[in-house]
Amino acid sequence: MINPDAKLVDNLSDKSKLEMAATRDGYGKGLVEAGEKDQRVVVLSADLTESTRSHWFAEKFPERFVQVGVAEQNMATVASGMANYGKIPFIASYAVFSPGRNNEQIRTTISLNNVPVKIGGAHAGISVGPDGATHQALEDIALMRVQPNMVVLVPCDAIEARKATAAAALSVNWRSKPTYIRFGREKSPVFTTGETPFEIGKAEIFRDPSIHSGQAADCVIIGCGMLLYNALIAAEELSKEGIECMVINSHTVKPLDEKTIIEAAQKTGAVVSVEEHQINGGLGSAVAETLSRNFPVPQEYIGVQNRFGESGEPDELIEIFGMGIASIKEAVKRAIARKK
Amino acid sequence: MSQYIHDDKIKKLEELANQARELLIGELTEAKSGHTAGPLGMADIFTALYFHILNHDPKNPDWEERDRLFLSNGHICPIRYAVMAMSGYFPLEELQTLRKFGSRLQGHPERERLPGVETTSGPLGSGLGQAAGYAYAARMDGKKFRVYCAMSDGEQEAGNIWESAMFAGKYKLNNLTGIIDRNNIQIDGMVENIMPLEPLKEKYEAFNWHVIEIDGHNFEAIVDAVEEAKAIYEKPTMIIAHTIPGKGIKDMEFDYKWHGVPPKPEEAKKFLDELRTLGGKITSEHQ
Numbered sequence: 360m361i362n363p364d365a366k367l368v369d370n371l372s373d374k375s376k377l378e379m380a381a382t383r384d385g386y387g388k389g390l391v392e393a394g395e396k397d398q399r400v401v402v403l404s405a406d407l408t409e410s411t412r413s414h415w416f417a418e419k420f421p422e423r424f425v426q427v428g429v430a431e432q433n434m435a436t437v438a439s440g441m442a443n444y445g446k447i448p449f450i451a452s453y454a455v456f457s458p459g460r461n462n463e464q465i466r467t468t469i470s471l472n473n474v475p476v477k478i479g480g481a482h483a484g485i486s487v488g489p490d491g492a493t494h495q496a497l498e499d500i501a502l503m504r505v506q507p508n509m510v511v512l513v514p515c516d517a518i519e520a521r522k523a524t525a526a527a528a529l530s531v532n533w534r535s536k537p538t539y540i541r542f543g544r545e546k547s548p549v550f551t552t553g554e555t556p557f558e559i560g561k562a563e564i565f566r567d568p569s570i571h572s573g574q575a576a577d578c579v580i581i582g583c584g585m586l587l588y589n590a591l592i593a594a595e596e597l598s599k600e601g602i603e604c605m606v607i608n609s610h611t612v613k614p615l616d617e618k619t620i621i622e623a624a625q626k627t628g629a630v631v632s633v634e635e636h637q638i639n640g641g642l643g644s645a646v647a648e649t650l651s652r653n654f655p656v657p658q659e660y661i662g663v664q665n666r667f668g669e670s671g672e673p674d675e676l677i678e679i680f681g682m683g684i685a686s687i688k689e690a691v692k693r694a695i696a697r698k699k
Numbered sequence: 700m701s702q703y704i705h706d707d708k709i710k711k712l713e714e715l716a717n718q719a720r721e722l723l724i725g726e727l728t729e730a731k732s733g734h735t736a737g738p739l740g741m742a743d744i745f746t747a748l749y750f751h752i753l754n755h756d757p758k759n760p761d762w763e764e765r766d767r768l769f770l771s772n773g774h775i776c777p778i779r780y781a782v783m784a785m786s787g788y789f790p791l792e793e794l795q796t797l798r799k800f801g802s803r804l805q806g807h808p809e810r811e812r813l814p815g816v817e818t819t820s821g822p823l824g825s826g827l828g829q830a831a832g833y834a835y836a837a838r839m840d841g842k843k844f845r846v847y848c849a850m851s852d853g854e855q856e857a858g859n860i861w862e863s864a865m866f867a868g869k870y871k872l873n874n875l876t877g878i879i880d881r882n883n884i885q886i887d888g889m890v891e892n893i894m895p896l897e898p899l900k901e902k903y904e905a906f907n908w909h910v911i912e913i914d915g916h917n918f919e920a921i922v923d924a925v926e927e928a929k930a931i932y933e934k935p936t937m938i939i940a941h942t943i944p945g946k947g948i949k950d951m952e953f954d955y956k957w958h959g960v961p962p963k964p965e966e967a968k969k970f971l972d973e974l975r976t977l978g979g980k981i982t983s984e985h986q
Contacts, residue, residue: 401836425835433862436825440769440832443810443818446839448832464825464859472810472819 360598361591365565365608366554372595378549380517382542382585383481387412388517389524390449394420400528401441403427403450405434410544411451411481431456435464435476442474447528454480454496458503458539469537470506476537477527478503482544484584484635485663485680486673495668501640503539504613510538510559511613513583513634513642516549519610522557533559543635545673547585562616566594566606569626578691579605579623582633583612583642586661586682590633593687604691615645621653629694630658633687635677638662657697659690701919703926704751709918715785716746720947721974722781722794727961730777730798733806736944736957737851738778740882740915744849744940747921749782754844757787760814766844767817767833771826772851772880773807774959779816780804788815824857826850827877831867831935834875845929848877853885856894861906867935868907875935876928877908880915882944884955903937915940948973 361367370376394400394416401423402416408426417424427434431452438448450457458465458478469476480503483496504511510533514520520542527538556563565587568576582590587608594604605623609616624630630650632643638660647658663680677683719742727733749755753766770779777797784791789803796802803813807821820826830848837844854860867875881899883890890896900910909931913920921940928936944958945951948970962970976982 401839422839427866428862430862430866432825432859433828433866436828436859436863437832437835437866439818439825440829440834441836443829444833444836446836463822464828467819467822468825468829 360566360568360571360595362564362567362570364556365563366552366556367565368550368552371550372592374548379546380549381544381546382514382517382520383410383412383544385514385517385520386451386479386524386540386542387415389521390416391419392521392525393528394423396529397447399445399447401425401446401448403434403438403448405429405431405452405457407452407481411479413451431461432464435461436468438476439468439472439474442476443472447475447477447534449477449479451479451481453494454483454499454541455494458499459496462502466506470508473508474537475535478539480539480541483541484543485668485676486543486545486585486635488545488673488676489670491670492667497637497663497668498640499541500612500634500636500642504640504645508537509613510536510611512538512559512610513541513612514610515584515587515608516547516551518549518551518553518555519557523559523610526557526559530559541584543585548588550588550591557610560611560614560616562607562609562611562619564605564619565608566591566604568598568603568605574603575626576603576605577627577695578602578629578631579607579627580631580633580687580691581607581609581620581623581642581646583609584635586633586635589682589684590687593684593691596684597688597691602691602695609642609646612642612645615649617649617653620646620649624650624654624656628656628698630656631661631687631690631694632658633661633682635682636662638664657694659694661687661690701923704919704922708751712746712750712918715750716743717947717974717977719746719778719781719785721971722784722791723777724962724967724970724974726777726781726794726797728964728967729795731961732798733777733961734774734959735961736884736951736954737772737775737880737882739948739951740942740944740946741775741778741849741880742946743916743918744878744921745778745782747918748847749786751922752925757783757815760788764844767846769817769826769830769833769846769848770808770820771848772823772854773820775851776808779808783815823851823854824859827860828863828866830875830877831863831872834872835870838872838874846875848875850877850879852879852881852883852890852896855879855896855899864903864906864908871933872935873932876925877935877937879937879939880942881939882942884944884958886958888955900939907934909934909936910939911936912939912941915942916946949978
């Protein structure tokens with residue numbers, strides 16, 4: 360059922376056997392990889408060097424690391440100037456501050472200016488946990504995907520976060536573009552591998568029951584970020600109940616891989632979008648915008664339902680806010696029931 | 700007597716600044732919208748920059764070793780456009796397209812549309828950070844060119860400016876020179892009433908900048924200040940240029956109501972007469 364071409368880990372469903380790592384670790388490793396391969400890469404930090412995992416780059420390339428203090432607006436404008444000169448600056452902070460607080464600076468001096476600043480949004484999603492609503496960025500994807508020129512990446516695990524970060528700087532097609540890369544604080548299952556294909560702008564089919572059965576699936580789950588693991592487990596559990604789901608990793612929210620998504624909607628006739636973000640304006644909205652123009656099908660939305668988060672343990676919050684495995688399964692059933 | 704500029708060059712710059720003001724009135728009148736007072740007040744400084752201070756090549760706007768001029772308060776771009784056209788970046792006639800659909804001369808300047816403007820700007824408070832980042836990156840690579848950033852006084856009320864001032868001070872960006880158009884007006888009234896900036900010089904000094912206050916209509920003072928900035932090794936330099944908003948047109952001078960409106964055609968005719976005759980002191984060809 361798992362698409363063999365996706366080269367995911369074996370025994371995916373046994374969480375206890377999977378390596379756990381935070382996507383921010385992948386960002387940190389991706390920075391070092393990009394820095395080794397391209398001298399133009401510089402990294403800026405607004406007093407959150409270790410928690411954004413920028414310190415690995417800072418230790419290795421101190422001459423290319425710039426501390427700007429608690430000043431996210433300035434970090435965006437300084438990075439804009441550096442990118443305008445010819446550097447490839449990465450700026451990371453908590454997503455509520457960047458691209459939250461500095462949104463207009465990003466809009467004017469990075470997106471409209473069309474310079475290749477790479478914005479890392481850390482501690483995104485509700486899984487920041489105990490810090491509470493002020494620090495749980497649930498609108499950052501929406502903020503970034505409405506800006507022309509901006510590329511939006513939401514990696515699903517630490518390995519994909521490393522690939523996405525490196526590709527943002529090194530990919531010939533994408534290195535000159537302003538880019539937002541979202542990552543989380545908590546450790547999450549590492550279920551992709553070094554061999555899993557990753558290309559900005561290309562969604563990957565992680566699960567496709569039709570590969571074995573030749574029968575189209577009943578529903579497609581289109582997700583991004585760490586919740587994609589929950590989506591895969593939900594699909595596996597549903598299979599035991601006789602409901603078959605495709606699962607697509609849409610790590611690039613913008614530009615959306617419309618072809619893959621439209622084809623999946625045509626095959627399955629029902630969609631569930633999954634993201635750790637407000638259901639307004641995120642991946643689910645992007646999918647719906649595409650399908651409503653091309654091939655409208657019933658769609659259910661897993662995400663935060665137009666409310667702020669609150670303090671709690673990460674796993675607990677994911678469940679309470681309706682993004683757990685059981686919620687995804689219910690959403691699939693609802694979507695299928697709505698098929699004509 | 701300046702060591703850096705001769706009297707005959709000063710005379711030449713005065714003539715060019717007057718021409719820039721005439722072009723400005725023309726383009727704003729044609730555009731039927733835009734800002735008048737600020738650009739008139741900065742006509743002398745932009746003329747000095749483009750015709751004496753900056754190392755630049757209008758025929759090769761992307762020349763790598765050029766000095767960079769960031770304009771933070773993008774709304775005064777019509778004076779930059781006028782002086783750029785006079786320098787040969789584009790034909791003078793193109794000034795008539797200002798603010799019109801399809802024009803390279805956007806209401807607020809855009810980097811990707813018009814070569815030579817260096818950055819997209821308009822929203823206040825974000826130019827100094829960009830100039831500082833540019834200067835920082837250029838210094839990493841041992842570049843010798845200088846980075847300038849023109850700002851308004853009103854935008855000194857924005858927090859981003861002081862974040863950037865702190866940054867440039869910390870990193871001793873001696874290749875960065877800021878110029879504040881201290882004309883004392885902003886949209887809602889007089890700057891010191893809206894939100895007092897004084898003591899502005901001491902503020903920047905406290906942020907580890909070298910600060911020079913000048914008469915922004917005195918070419919000798921403008922050029923001397925820029926040369927002094929080049930000699931300051933340990934700090935970035937801020938030039939606080941005291942200017943008269945609407946400078947050159949008596950009815951407009953010091954009147955904040957001219958911040959964001961263009962002249963009407965009948966006003967424009969009178970203003971152009973005033974500029975061409977240097978306020979009635981000389982007879983102009985067109986009379």
